[in-house]
Amino acid sequence: MSNTVSDPLRSVKLGRTDWKIKVRVIREWKSFSNTGKNYKGFNILLLDAKNCRMQAYAPAHLADKIGRIIQIGKIYMIKNFDVKEYTEKDKFRPVPMDRQIIFTVDTRITDLDESQTFVPKNVFDFFQFSDLKHAAEQVTYLTDVIGIIPKTDKIKDFNNRHGKPQKNIKFKLSDGSRKINVTFWDSFAEEFVKAMTADLEEPVILIIASGRITKWNEQIDICNYAPTQFYVNYDHHSVHKLRKMSKEPGFGKHILSGKAKSNKLCKISDILQLGENFIEDDVVTKITVQAVQEKSQWMHFVCTSCYETCSMRNQDFYCKSCDRIVPEPNKKFTLEIIGSDETGSIKIKLKDRAFRRLLEGTAFDMEAEHLSFPKEFKVMIGQGYTLKLQISKENIEKNSDLFLAVDMYPGFEYEEPKIQQGYSVQQSDSYTAQPSSSSCHLDDISQLDYTGQ
Structure with a gap:
């Protein structure tokens, strides 16, 4: 090292x-x-x-x-x-x-010598397809997604509205529960077509890093901008995980099964009475935070390669999955809160990603206070939030009142979505979202070139 x-x-x-x-x-x-x-x-x-x-x-x-x-x-x-x-x-x-x-x-x-300095090969921050509506409503960051390519169309040549020649290729990307539209443009489309002609393992799994999410006629579409990159069957733990999931019985068939992916807006009393058909489904609820549970183990350390939790071995952090010492592991946190509405209360587990946007940071930013419970966590008490909760088998079969929040937004503004077919596939996240192409500042210098529509 x-x-x-x-x-x-x-x-x-x-x-x-x-x-x-x-x-x-x-x-x-x-x-x-x-x-x-x-x-x-x-x-x-x-x-x-x-x-x-x-x-x-x-x-x-x-x-x-x-x-x-x-x-x-x-x-x-x-x-x-x-x-x-x-x-x-x-x-x-x-x-x-x-x-x-x-x-x-x-x-x-x-x-630097690769053998003496460890830095991960790559890092992505994958958004669930069900959350891309929010990504389409902002222009600050681009977004990472991962999915399976069922099939692709041929590249098309045409003249745009200014009479200039352009190319694009359109296809769908599936996470096993939903499909989203993808449109690649010009030289980026040509590079993608070349990559798809190789003898690829099926199913073909695509990572789009730093894609721009747009919405047209209520349909989500992802396209390329200057920083966008694609990775076909990339050697990454998220690709391996999705490939493994794709081989499980029933994967992808849920799109046609007729089971609605609800994202249903529920009161707490309704959530506590959900049936087994909601297992692994998501529901949305609006709560006021009544308490934040103070625990000594609010922070844990994860491997910078596979993101599994590290253990201690001879004063070093050790990843069992990678079978190696992790010199500088990533820090994540898990927090439990009590939320209530007029119908009751439940315990809610917040993981690093769901809470990150509210603090505008991560566990790294609170490093100085890692020996004590961070006061930043308590700012939620008395505040109202809209949460997306994932319903587990324990919630239904064992009546557990501890629910996992997969996303969290300040305030009570929420529009109940139109019903879509499918079920939720929890994608692995790494860290961060990404850019596009317009301007990205250096005094008066525009840094990003326009390569979209």
Whole structure:
């Protein structure tokens, strides 16, 4: 393991330029002006050992020099750079960060030995298909999804409304319970077609990283923008998990089975009386938080590769699944609250992702208080929230009053969805959502080029 002292990406902030980070370059895309004519530089997406990702930008006068040094997939020590905050005008950001790295003439980049420095190969933040409606209603971040490709159409050539030639390919992506529309455009579509001609293992599983989610006539569609990347049958634990699930009896058949995926809006008294047909289903409820349960084990440590919980072995964190020591495991938290409405109360388990957006951070941001119960958790008491709860066998068969919240939103605004066919497939998440192509700031420089419709 490399012993050179470095700064975690999450600690990199404004006010200094002498930062040192050990990161893997996991993606790269070029930047053009809004007209698409003037080259402004290029962006890279960086990943560190703690599963944190951050965008870095090389302006045009440094792009060639840095481009000759940087290779996607390699690990580097990067020193001396600026940090700038995003503004409200910076749409479709690569990751949910409020800042990005800017390379300067003083920036130094050095190769690191892969065998001596551990950084994960890649990290994704997969959204359930049922939650993509919310992603379509915002323009701040792009989104990661994973699913099975039932089949694809042929690439189409046509002239757009301005008379310019374009290409696209359209297909469906399924999670075993729902299908969403996917549209890839121009050179991105051509690259995808080439990747699909190989002798691929069935079913073909596709990861779309940093796709833009849109909605047209109440139909969700995901398309590519400048930072978007696709991965076909990628060597990732989420792909292996989905492939395993796809071989289970009944997987995918639920789409045609007639069982409605409800996301039904329920009072607490209704939830406590649900029948076995709701097992593994999701329901929505509106609660006021009455209490937050203080527990000493609110935080746990997970492997940066497979995201399984680590145990201690000889003063080191050890992942049994990967059979290795994890030098800097990721931190996640689990919290229990008591929520009530006018009909009753229930206990609710909140995991890291469901609560992350409310705190605008993760367990890492509360590292200084890890020996005591964080006061940030108590801000919920007395507040109203809309929760999506997943109904388990224990809730139905053993009358357990502890429910898992798979998502959580402040306030009571909720519109009961139209009934869709299927059932919920819980996708694995890693960390973060992603960007698109419009502008992504460097003073007056537009960083992302437009490649969509």
